[in-house]
Amino acid sequence: MIASACTAIDVDQPAAVEAEEPETERERDQPENLSPAYVAGCDRISIGEDFGPLVAAYGVTRGRLNDSPCFGEPDPVVERAWTSLASAAPAALTDSVAVMAGFDSDGGDTAAYASSIDDDTEAFLIAIAVDAGQIDPEELQLTLAHELAHVFTQTTSQLDIAVFADECDTYFNGFGCFRDDAFITAWIDTFWSPQDLASLPIDGEADEPGGLVRCEANSGFVGSYAASHPEEDFAESFAAYVYGVDLPPAVQSRIDFFDGYTAFAEMRDNIRASGSDGLPNNFDTCG
Numbered sequence: 597m598i599a600s601a602c603t604a605i606d607v608d609q610p611a612a613v614e615a616e617e618p619e620t621e622r623e624r625d626q627p628e629n630l631s632p633a634y635v636a637g638c639d640r641i642s643i644g645e646d647f648g649p650l651v652a653a654y655g656v657t658r659g660r661l662n663d664s665p666c667f668g669e670p671d672p673v674v675e676r677a678w679t680s681l682a683s684a685a686p687a688a689l690t691d692s693v694a695v696m697a698g699f700d701s702d703g704g705d706t707a708a709y710a711s712s713i714d715d716d717t718e719a720f721l722i723a724i725a726v727d728a729g730q731i732d733p734e735e736l737q738l739t740l741a742h743e744l745a746h747v748f749t750q751t752t753s754q755l756d757i758a759v760f761a762d763e764c765d766t767y768f769n770g771f772g773c774f775r776d777d778a779f780i781t782a783w784i785d786t787f788w789s790p791q792d793l794a795s796l797p798i799d800g801e802a803d804e805p806g807g808l809v810r811c812e813a814n815s816g817f818v819g820s821y822a823a824s825h826p827e828e829d830f831a832e833s834f835a836a837y838v839y840g841v842d843l844p845p846a847v848q849s850r851i852d853f854f855d856g857y858t859a860f861a862e863m864r865d866n867i868r869a870s871g872s873d874g875l876p877n878n879f880d881t882c883g
């Protein structure tokens with residue numbers, strides 16, 4: 597299930613490492629001890645270990661993984677998942693990913709997360725559970741596309757973090773205000789009623805109990821997790837769109853939305869051409 601794919605979509609405060617951390621841990625996080633090259637944000641403190649110990653992390657340069665990890669040992673799950681996704685994605689969608697990491701969730705619920713690693717939402721990290729990815733590589737690809745959607749919808753060109761909630765005329769996600777021409781603004785205008793928006797918690801967190809209710813009432817959602825929040829709705833639908841998941845007719849308007857953007861259609865076409873599309877529909881059905 598992708599439902600637990602994202603529990604920390606916009607964690608601006610990196611997970612704190614305990615103060616009593618041994619000296620060796622701190623030394624490993626120092627730039628001069630990272631191999632082969634220092635990459636900003638490529639360390640335990642920036643990436644965090646809330647969902648399990650960090651296994652590997654790679655710097656990402658213009659959408660491409662650096663040859664060697666900047667943290668940990670080479671990890672084939674991370675390398676395969678990112679390379680498969682990024683080879684299909686236009687640069688405009690991957691340019692803001694600066695670090696790609698893998699962690700060991702030990703069977704935990706969090707399959708992946710994305711987070712900004714600077715103060716102005718210009719650089720992001722994506723982290724995936726490598727143990728979950730080994731068990732179900734196709735689900736991992738959907739999860740990774742989901743996280744990528746969180747990244748390219750929260751860059752500076754999309755989200756204005758200088759605007760406070762009471763000044764925001766579009767939608768405030770707990771971190772910033774979506775710009776008038778942002779993807780999420782168009783998405784909300786098209787698919788989210790004022791009543792549904794008003795039912796969301798003000799902290800910007802996904803509303804999973806409410807998602808079950810909205811999913812029950814509206815067959816247009818791809819699943820209850822999508823119905824938990826407009827950004828989760830976008831991310832879930834985007835992943836299903838680019839990987840050609842067979843969806844019920846009620847979801848067609850969401851598919852049509854993505855078809856209206858060249859970059860999204862190009863990614864979908866590239867995945868189709870590579871034969872990686874047609875992933876199974878593991879979403880719960882709404883309506």
Ligand SMILES: [Zn+2]
Pocket residue numbers: 601602603605742746827828831
């Ligand atoms: Zn998410």
